[in-house]
Amino acid sequence: MSIREYLTQEIANLNETELQQVADYVAFLKFRARFHKAPILDETQLAALYAEFAEEDRQMAEEGMADYANSLFTEDSL
Numbered sequence: 001m002s003i004r005e006y007l008t009q010e011i012a013n014l015n016e017t018e019l020q021q022v023a024d025y026v027a028f029l030k031f032r033a034r035f036h037k038a039p040i041l042d043e044t045q046l047a048a049l050y051a052e053f054a055e056e057d058r059q060m061a062e063e064g065m066a067d068y069a070n071s072l073f074t075e076d077s078l
Helices: 003-012 016-037 043-077
Strands: none
Touching: none
């Protein structure tokens, strides 16, 4: 008996709760397979990405700080 035949036979005997667990596990296996296919970046590639977006990140953080300071001031005034 092949694995496919064995699983088909076993699945036929499961109740709805057990079938949902099997469906969840199958979804997990598919997700994991996609995750493992994703390219792994080395330190050089990560450093290049960091450098590419560092200035933009700094600007966004500084813009957000003014709003944050205003929120703190408003909160303290209450």
